[in-house]
Amino acid sequence: MYPKLVEEMIEQFVKLPGIGRRSAERIVFWLLSNPKEQTTEFSTIMLRLKENVRFCRQCKNLSDTDLCRVCTDQHRDRATICVVEDHKHLIAIERTGTYKGVYFVLLGAISPADGRGPDDLKIYELRERIIAEKIKEVVIATDPDTEGEMTALHITNELRPLGIKISRIGLGIPMGSSVEYADLSTLTVSMATRREL
């Protein structure tokens, strides 16, 4: 129906999450109807994003520098680490504006169904960091679903011998739900009412 190049571009956009055929067509026509500079800017930033954004050396947060903004912020409480499953969860907690500690991003959760065990989650690295930086409290903010609870239990068992305070985010987030989708006030309450394990 369309020229080959138009069709190829539509097919590329359809690969993106949340973009259906109709939306892809609209984006391609938008590109065609706007000045070339706009497309150049779009593709340049996309390439720069891919080349420069990486994981923070310390916490595995997304960053375009060696250490992320949280890790380089001198006003953060460096004795408290919040453990989250991924970047979207970190952002959700940052949006509450109430947490002043630092983070450790697991980049996943224990999931036997997906063949992901404790060794895939860099919990060894977390343990090393807690010892090296004299961390006093670990707040486990994994999701309250089966995988998240399994992960929380494993981390607790691994860190227990270190004798530090270990807490789990509390009230409000329904079982089986996700930190990512909790609304701001729920997540704020959940962080504030974290319970010691």
Ligand SMILES: [Zn+2]
């Ligand atoms: Zn970091």
